[in-house]
Amino acid sequence: MATKYVGNRVKRTEDPRLIQGLGHYVDDIKLPDTLHVAFVRSIYGHARITGVDASAAAKAPGVVAVYTGKDIGKIGGVPCASDLPEMKKPEFLVLASNKALFVGHAIAAVVATDRYLAKDAADMIQVDYEELPAVTEEVKAAAGAPYVHEQFGTNIAYKLTAGEGDIAAAFRSSDKVIKQRILNQRLAPIAMEPRGVLARYYPGEQELTLWSSTQIPHLMRTQVALMLGMPENRLRVITPEVGGGFGSKLNVYAEEALLGWISMQLGQPVKWIESRRENFQSTIHGRAQLGDLEIGIRKDGTVTGLRYNVFADMGAYYQLLTPAIPTLTGLMLSGSYKIPAIQINVTAVFTNKMSTDAYRGAGRPEATYVVERAMDLVAAELGMDPVEVRRKNFPAPNEFPFKTATGLFYDSGDYVLALEKALKNADYKKLGEEQKKARAAGRLVGIGVSTYVEICALGPSAALPAGGWESATVRIEPTGTVTVLTGASPHGQGQETSFAQIAGDELGVSIEAVTVIHGDTSIVQYGIGTFGSRATAVGGTAVFVALQRLKEKASKLAAHLMGVDPATVKFADGRFTSGAKSMAIQEVALHAHLAKSLPEGMEPGLSATYFFEPKNFTFPFGTHICIAEVDKDTGEITLQRYIAVDDCGRVINPLLVDGQVQGGIVQALGQAFYEHVVYDENGQLLTGTLMDYALPRATNCPWMELDRTETPSPVNPLGVKGVGEAGTIGATPCLVNAVIDALAPLGVRHLDMPLKPETLWRIISGNSARSA
Amino acid sequence: MRLEGTHELHAPRDKVFAALTDPQVLARCIPGCESLEKQAGDVYTAKLSAGVGAIKGVFQATVRMADMRPPEHYRLIVEGKGQPGFLKGSGDMDLTEKDGITSIHYVGEASVGGLLASVGQRMVESAAKMLAGKFFSALEAEAQK
Amino acid sequence: MIPTPFDYIAAKSLDEAVALLGKHGEAAKILAGGHSLVPAMKLRLAQPQVLIDISRIKDLAYIREEGNSLRVGAMTTHYALESSKRVRVVSPLLAECAAAIGDVQVRNRGTIGGSVVHADPAADWPAAMIALRVEMVCAGAKGERVIKADDFFVDLLTTAIAPGEVLREIRIPLSQGRTGQSYKKVRHPASGFAVVGVAVNLGLDAAGKCANASIGVTGAAAKAFRAGGAEAALTGKPPDAAVAAAAAAKAADRQDMNSDLYASAEYRRHLVEVTARRAVLAAVGAAK
């Protein structure tokens, strides 16, 4: 089958509307008589709420209603989909009534005729607090009182041990066990578009419609229906344009249910658009793991075992997947290496902070960072080239599917191939020589390497809390246009383009004739959503298989219409041909709808629906290399080069893949050098604006020299693996490794992120104790 | 946040201490103080319209004095609450006199919360120092009266 | 991110703006480019009841040479200063400092007048104002008065401008002879403001020695300050690397350093030294 689109750099069909400002985000949807909601949120990390006086606010101009924790009795708690043995389960009500457990915890909602009046009235609400001691440090939290949730008598949310192989024996048989404490600091996802909800209830139809900036419209429908105790089929969730999510919108938040409920109370549409301050306080954070790594090695660099004892900061409550994130860290601790024994011991703790949850990579960047730092620690310990340590521990291509001691089967891979390509692109040998010269001249230049593997295409349903499949419906309309309905709900990734490419090639039609529809639960069949680098591998496969089914039917109908033996019909370039006879697929579609002449037993219409259940995850991989220089005077870092070779299986659209890799590397840059959500010891959020929380900017980004290897995945017929998170996962350790390598002559082996210039300056100037 | 500083006042210690514990004088010296009322014992409630430059906020505050050892020492405990958040602080004030000059040395801990903490962290320390400076120079003028 | 209610008045003349300020008193604020005031209002940290917009007043945005000085109207945008060819020739420090502010959008709206009156401790302009020994011309109900840069920056977000006054013009004395200027800053990775910024304006004599030096430092303390120790250490000496380093080491003398999440007081003090050294050497380079 000729591929006109798949594999080519097709420009995003989404972009013309987006760059002209013609897209519709939640806030662009204006319904008549809409009321606006403003929240009163806790200014304490931990406090007893001794009184809420809303009397002045209730009388303020434009105010229609004020709700506090006492008014919302029947709304169910914020859902958490994951469940682990002996996990403590706090109930997270949509408004706090007795205690506020984190800064930003919603206490009251004011509804007014406009956004300004709502905010003015919210400021009039007097909340009386009795401040309680806050729990902010993981290790202290695990040790004992004070407690975030008194009723549990502990801050430990759960403990979990996973992994295979005899770790104690592995360490005993090692020549050396290297230990290192490693921090994956708390990060804020900061999607460009904050969250937002518009809710409209029609009392007559008893139908509630929620427009929400989310990654998971269908799961939200199910969960909000449960929270509100309403029939799921009377709730419609519409996801208009979504301005980024990075996992933060893979959630069902208090506001979604509450807005729906308020609209039902008032019989009018209600809207809430999150401010950036609220976004910092009450949209999930990511990472926040502090762990102790132990890695056993032989003198030749062979890794014998790896143990990671990690404290995972849950925040005050669970959001949708909060407790599950550290389990993903556990799964990925083998990295791209053969490690016979692996153990993770998770101690998940509650703290007086916003919940953590999935943030681009969700548990996997944490693991990759630990493993890739470990490889460099091994190299430093043995005086080996970090590349050689890695190469030594790779599984060979013929060992795939490769079973790890974390219980995974890596689908396919050729790790040496990607490594060699990256080394060649970087001219690694020359880099080493240049570094020697630079060092001799007193400069602090470092080379960073990371050879990552990641887990994508989440995933088999058995491994996910709420279904790991994805759905697609494809139709050819009577006039010949093609409609693709996907349950994956893209939010910036470009699936309107890539799915149209698949349909265009499979049906031999122009992509202009294809419309990809997503994000409306009343139009699209149930689906799971876009997260975990799954949309193409799982959702795209559903589209692909549905297209095959559609073609099978069309082919039979074409044979019938042309009066030929179905076995003789061939399909190419949009036409069914048998001998001299030929028919365009569009004609066939029209006949399918007119239904004047159908083969015996054939249903009218031309559409096919497929729900694809993947048998395994996919495992993309790659090698990243970068060169960093540290300014001896100020500790500031400059990146001189960035080289990446990624293997995400078969590529549908190189332009989209490059975009994902670049965006991922930039977010890694954020974690490595800039970002850190800081709460003080009272639970006050100190990085509450973009004036204080540093995101990487275009001017901070290195030129990225991107390249690929293509190892098809055997898990799906498209052979794709996924690439949405790879950049973040591969790049974070690469960047940190480079800076640590730059400081290696000063005896530095490890530093915690973000690598702030002051920290580096203190080391360079001998102003601080060196990290061992 | 730890706050520490020394201010030298050209006035005798007795007068400085008396001024420091006189609600009317305090009301005139505390920057932005709109009202100060004595409650029980050494507890005062105040309405402060505190601010620096264009940035202003109204606070309801309680001020408590403890460990009084006239004229050399007392402990000041302030708690304020307002739309921009809250502030809390306590500090030990030690007064010494030399050649007619009274030195007030203060060491204390202060914390802020809410908006002040989340958007003002880069400036709170400077703001606290500035307000303390204003307070002590006003106090000096009062003690010289 | 929603301000409290306020009235908006677009003043048509400077006199009207002054009169309106007199009428509304503390409740009113002048609105220039709005790039410091409006963000503070949106956070409700500033809650003025009346905004007096001076951006529509004719003849408040200009760059003119008069005799030995450059006259810059208070409403002149950072971008206008950055992009003026003439400014680059006669007062390169102004152009360099302007270019170091925020991003293009900010520079297109933000004004030099608004920046100096707001006196953010991390703003860039104050360093240059001190280094250039400018004079601020303020209009009030009783007429105009002139405040020297050294007297203008009083404390954190506080200047010598009186409540009823409007800054009308900034007068920049133009240096004669072999002069060199430079502005160097360490950017805060989030805000882009100066963690530390140092502006240097120096003159060399015929022998190549430093005849005079004027150095302003911003970002480091509660307000911008003059690095007097560093100036003295440069004056009368050949400004080579060693002299520059010795002078830079004195740039933060007797100053209390800010500390925040990004940079401790100790690190800031060090950054003042490094930045001052780099700025002095760049200024010397420019003078040659």
Ligand SMILES: Cc1cc2nc3c(=O)[nH]c(=O)nc-3n(C[C@H](O)[C@H](O)[C@H](O)COP(=O)(O)OP(=O)(O)OC[C@H]3O[C@@H](n4cnc5c(N)ncnc54)[C@H](O)[C@@H]3O)c2cc1C
């Ligand atoms: C995203 C962003 C990034 C920025 N980055 C930087 C940076 O890197 N470096 C930097 O220095 N600045 C930076 N700024 C601030 C910017 O330069 C502001 O424009 C400037 O500080 C204030 O100028 P304005 O004209 O906007 O003043 P406004 O915000 O309108 O006014 C500021 C204050 O000054 C008063 N005022 C204004 N003009 C007068 C006048 N003529 N007379 C009397 N009072 C007056 C106002 O009443 C107000 O109190 C940034 C701002 C933003 C939004």
